[in-house]
Amino acid sequence: MRCEYFAAGLCASCTVIETPYPDQIAHKQERVAGLLAPLAPDLTWLPARASAEQGFRTKAKMVIAGTVDAPTIGILAADGTGQDLRDCPLYPAALAQAFPVLAEFVTVAKLEPYSVPRRTGELKNVLVSVAPDGALMVRWVMRSTEALARIRKHLPWLQDQLPTLAVASLNVLAEHKAVVEGEREIVLTERETLTMSVNGFDLHLRPQSFFQTNTDVAAALYRQASAWIANARPASLWDLYCGVGGFALHAAAPGRAVTGVEVSEQAIVSAQRTRDERLAEGDQAMADVEFITGDAVGWASSRADAPEGIVVNPPRRGLGESLSRWLDASGARTIVYSSCNPDTLARDLGWMPNYRAEQARLFDMFPHTGHGEVAVVLTRP
Known part of the structure; x- marks a missing residue:
């Protein structure tokens, strides 16, 4: 893709824009795979999910x-x-x-x-x-x-x-x-609120709520995480750092208890609204979904029992040692970790030796830069 601002030296935000897009994807894949290989030598990589090359930022x-x-x-x-x-x-x-x-x-x-x-x-x-x-x-x-x-x-x-x-x-x-x-x-x-319709879910974005800047690729990320959760069939699930509820709502199923936790009260109000709208429409998968305002680290570590499945989607700083070690000792059968920072992802997985990374997939939220979203499904042997 050609950008006249970049060509004229007026903007350098897209640091790798001169690299052909397929090569950008390959380089990101190689970097992330290299970071995770020492921790998960048998990790299976699913095909990377590319983005449109332009017009993708929402x-x-x-x-x-x-x-x-x-x-x-x-x-x-x-x-x-x-x-x-x-x-x-x-x-x-x-x-x-x-x-x-x-x-x-x-x-x-x-x-x-x-x-x-x-x-x-x-x-x-x-x-x-x-x-x-x-x-x-x-x-x-x-x-x-x-x-x-x-x-x-x-x-x-x-x-x-x-x-x-x-x-x-x-x-x-x-x-x-x-x-x-x-x-x-x-x-x-x-x-x-702004209604972000993603995979049939109306997610309500308030002014200070976080939402991915690439809605099309975010939709693919939600579908992948939902498929991993469906395959694991947990009776109970936590979505930590749940934002407006994207992962939790996608992973809901009849008879599955789902709890989303997010520090932003605005985001929780939005997630609750989507849940309530779906319930009013007769979606019984929402019957056991709840959203709680709270710090993910403090809330999880205060619980007496862990669920069978956990989704984590932390900010760039990652989970940190405290939450990573808590997850490692939790006993949850399945963990889906969605990361926007491969370096902190690799660091956190190093604190979770009781889990085996089975599959991973790169989601290119940010074409023409070195950034990428990576999702990994972890199981407890």
């Missing part, structure tokens, strides 16, 4: 810079000024078509872009997600609520220009630090 984290009258929407250049990336080929048409309107809204609502070198201004980022049906969630990340009244006043203009806008919010990030968003969120629309 979430954009765009830095706003420039001026009120001439804002840029993209990334920061090396000198701290803005580099516009509104034509980046990674984004589908629904996002690409929204970027010019969002940039114009900066001018309409007089939102002063934040200047990193001068540490002045208000608007830092705009975070945009698109659902499979084309609906949009737009989050304005500001230093304060100074512009809240103007955003509310001009929101009808934005909704008129972007008829697919479903959810809009203002996020407050007062500190000058390298993070994308803050803790405080003010929802500005009647709707508070």
Whole structure:
């Protein structure tokens, strides 16, 4: 895939974009297999799940810079000024078509872009997600609520220009630090969630809930994990770091007790909503599904008994020694580990010698970079 921004030296985010895509997949596979080989010499690798080469990102984290009258929407250049990336080929048409309107809204609502070198201004980022049906969630990340009244006043203009806008919010990030968003969120629309339909499940994404940026590949990941769980047939299952419930809901089955645990209360509310909707539609697989707000490490280690199956999907830092060793001693018959960081995956598996890694599969969530999602199914001999 050719990117004019990369060719001109304006953006280097896609570090391996000049490598043919099949070779990118092969290199990722070789790296991950090399990390896991000492721990699981008999591991069977299923065919890697590739992605579309462009138009695959369903979430954009765009830095706003420039001026009120001439804002840029993209990334920061090396000198701290803005580099516009509104034509980046990674984004589908629904996002690409929204970027010019969002940039114009900066001018309409007089939102002063934040200047990193001068540490002045208000608007830092705009975070945009698109659902499979084309609906949009737009989050304005500001230093304060100074512009809240103007955003509310001009929101009808934005909704008129972007008829697919479903959810809009203002996020407050007062500190000058390298993070994308803050803790405080003010929802500005009647709707508070974006419906991500994945494999027939309507997952409700709230503004601060985590969701994969490549919905198509995420759907394949859920299907694979569900197939491994179905083959193991556990009577009870935990989904640790469950987010909005993707793995737990896919793995539910009549008579199977499923518990999802996630520290984000927003995500748990979303997962519960999906479960309740499915129950109302007569899906009896949801009858024994519950979702709990809590820290995965503390919650699991406090339980007297472990389930027969466990799914873990931790952030890049991995499970860590405490939870890995707890899992190793848990006695669960089957563990499905979904990892976005092969290095911490290999480290964690080193703390779980009582389990045998049977099958693994690479899911390429992030083409043109060195990152990849890996799922492994572990069994207790």
